[in-house]
Amino acid sequence: MFAQGVLLRVYSMASRAKSFLFNVAEELGVFSIAQSSRDTKLLCLQRFTRLFAYGASTLILALYLSSLGTSDARIGLFMTLTLLGDVVISFLLTLVADGLGRRRILILGAALMSASGVVFALSGNYWVLVAASIFGVISPSGNEIGPFRAIEESTLAQLTAKEIRSDIFAWYTLLGNAGTACGSVACGWIVQAHLRGGEWSETSAYRIIFGIYAILGIVKLLLALMLSDKCEPEQPKQEYDEVHQMDDVEFEGLLSDDEDSQEQHVRSKARAPLPEMKRKSIWPAISPASRSILIKLCLLFAVDSLASGLVPLSWITYFFNRKFKIPEGQLGTLFFATNIISSISNLAASSLAKRIGLIKTMVFTHLPSAIFLALIPLPSHAWLSMTFLILRSCMQNMDQAPPSSLSFRRSLT
Numbered sequence: 467m468f469a470q471g472v473l474l475r476v477y478s479m480a481s482r483a484k485s486f487l488f489n490v491a492e493e494l495g496v497f498s499i500a501q502s503s504r505d506t507k508l509l510c511l512q513r514f515t516r517l518f519a520y521g522a523s524t525l526i527l528a529l530y531l532s533s534l535g536t537s538d539a540r541i542g543l544f545m546t547l548t549l550l551g552d553v554v555i556s557f558l559l560t561l562v563a564d565g566l567g568r569r570r571i572l573i574l575g576a577a578l579m580s581a582s583g584v585v586f587a588l589s590g591n592y593w594v595l596v597a598a599s600i601f602g603v604i605s606p607s608g609n610e611i612g613p614f615r616a617i618e619e620s621t622l623a624q625l626t627a628k629e630i631r632s633d634i635f636a637w638y639t640l641l642g643n644a645g646t647a648c649g650s651v652a653c654g655w656i657v658q659a660h661l662r663g664g665e666w667s668e669t670s671a672y673r674i675i676f677g678i679y680a681i682l683g684i685v686k687l688l689l690a691l692m693l694s695d696k697c698e699p700e701q702p703k704q705e706y707d708e709v710h711q712m713d714d715v716e717f718e719g720l721l722s723d724d725e726d727s728q729e730q731h732v733r734s735k736a737r738a739p740l741p742e743m744k745r746k747s748i749w750p751a752i753s754p755a756s757r758s759i760l761i762k763l764c765l766l767f768a769v770d771s772l773a774s775g776l777v778p779l780s781w782i783t784y785f786f787n788r789k790f791k792i793p794e795g796q797l798g799t800l801f802f803a804t805n806i807i808s809s810i811s812n813l814a815a816s817s818l819a820k821r822i823g824l825i826k827t828m829v830f831t832h833l834p835s836a837i838f839l840a841l842i843p844l845p846s847h848a849w850l851s852m853t854f855l856i857l858r859s860c861m862q863n864m865d866q867a868p869p870s871s872l873s874f875r876r877s878l879t
Contacts (some may be wrong), residue, residue, distance in 0.1 A: 495633025502634060509618045512572075512689045514573050514645040515615060515730075519579070519682040521805065522647025522675050523586075524608035525798060526657060528784035530672040534590050544596055545778060551600030552611050559613040564699040568617050572690040580683025586676035590669070603683075604798050608646055608779035621697045631748035634858050640809045647805030654798015661794070770832070772864050777839060782855075790848040798850060804859035811860055835861040 479513050491497060495688045499510070531541045563571040567879040582602020584594060598604070619635070626634045655677050660671040783801070786792045792800070838858035 475828070479859070495630065498630040498633035501624055505694055506622060506634065508689055508692055509622060509697075510641050512614070512686055513618065513638060514641045515682055515686050515689065516579070517610075517642040518649040518652075519583075519647030519679045519686075520605040520608050520611070520873075521646035522653035523649075523679050524605055524646075525650050525653045525778040525783050526605060526672045526675055526794065526799065527604070529689045529794070530586075530669070530676075530870065531592075531595075532784070534592070534670040534674060536564070536592060540592065543783075544592075544599070545780070546608055547596055548599040548604060549611075555601065556616075560616045563613065563617050566699050568621055568699070569616055569690060571613055572693070575603060575682050575729070575760045576687035576690055578683075579612070580680045583678075583680030583683055585681065599780065606778045606780045608650075610642075616686050622752060624700065625696065641810035642804045647809065649800045650805060651798040651802035654794045658793055658795035658798075661792050668772045671826075690867045715725055723867070756757055759865055765873040780827050782842070786848070786851070790851070792848065804856055804862075805858065811862075831861040842852075 499506075526540055531544060532538075536544070544700040559571050559575070575819045579602060582598045582604050585598035585602065586604070589595060589598070601604075618638070621635055622638060623631060656674065656678075658675065660666040661668065779801070783797055786796075786797060786800070818831075824829075835858050838854045838861075841854045842851050842858070844852070
């Protein structure tokens with residue numbers, strides 16, 4: 467009896483633990499991402515690969531330019547020109563993506579990304595590097611750059627049911643942050659290992675990272691080639707109906723048994739004007755209802771990006787390296803920790819958004835993050851600045867998945 471009682475209690479505890487783990491997994495969207503389509507998983511894997519490359523290059527971008535003898539003012543100009551050029555090129559590529567093909571734009575972007583890595587690994591000319599960063603894909607901020615994110619998010623929204631869309635976007639953002647974290651720590655310790663022996667100069671060690679960046683661009687290109695036709699935009703219903711109306715007319719003519727009536731039908735069809743076919747446009751179709759919401763979201767994101775552009779990640783790494791003399795390996799570990807924290811917080815953001823709403827989640831997490839960012843340069847001790855950086859990372863990206871889910875939920879309804 468005693469043994470049976472023990473077994474029953476053990477079984478009961480195991481059942482409760484299993485139920486708890488099941489609820490946690492469901493709350494964090496584990497089942498949603500596990501049951502998603504192959505294309506969804508490929509898009510998330512592309513984001514991880516891309517952000518791995520961004521995290522690696524951003525850690526040493528400002529330091530690389532400084533090692534070439536570039537002044538701080540010219541480094542700042544480099545960041546500005548890169549971001550401005552990226553805005554224009556990304557906007558144009560994203561705008562025509564649905565018309566030219568989403569996969570084609572993703573493949574083109576990956577090729578440009580790999581090409582820019584090759585240029586940075588081989589050239590030290592300031593203006594050549596500026597041109598490569600503008601027309602290629604180099605991220606000064608460590609965040610998304612190029613046309614990738616907008617195309618991938620619209621594709622994910624198309625592939626995903628609205629009930630689990632916030633979960634998918636949370637995992638999409640999480641994997642990006644995890645990629646940035648892994649790229650930062652790998653870059654930091656690779657550079658420090660090459661500098662430790664004294665046989666490599668700083669410039670040569672940094673160029674190795676850009677060589678790896680080019681290889682990751684090729685990996686991303688291969689992943690884009692594996693995407694299926696389901697990633698392309700759906701055919702508008704109006705165009706579909708017009709095509710089938712024409713098929714029905716031809717089908718009826720072929721089924722006519724009376725030769726005279728069939729001949730008369732052919733003559734009338736020849737005289738009758740064909741249904742006007744809707745020309746395929748390279749420009750996206752936005753409904754009037756979605757346009758108003760889109761403008762408001764764009765203004766909101768523009769203000770957010772204006773503030774974030776003042777302190778890109780490459781400047782933060784430059785600040786810690788120059789002010790506190792923190793070597794690249796330790797910097798990589800520091801930003802690995804902050805990005806991992808940001809990744810975990812994204813899952814919490816998805817759960818929080820389900821309870822208090824998308825808008826409140828954006829506001830209540832973004833404001834404290836901005837305050838902690840403003841406090842980073844004030845302390846004279848490295849550990850205190852690091853503390854503010856880590857506190858900022860706890861909420862830094864919690865406002866990314868909710869607006870993505872919100873914008874696509876509005877545009878698709």
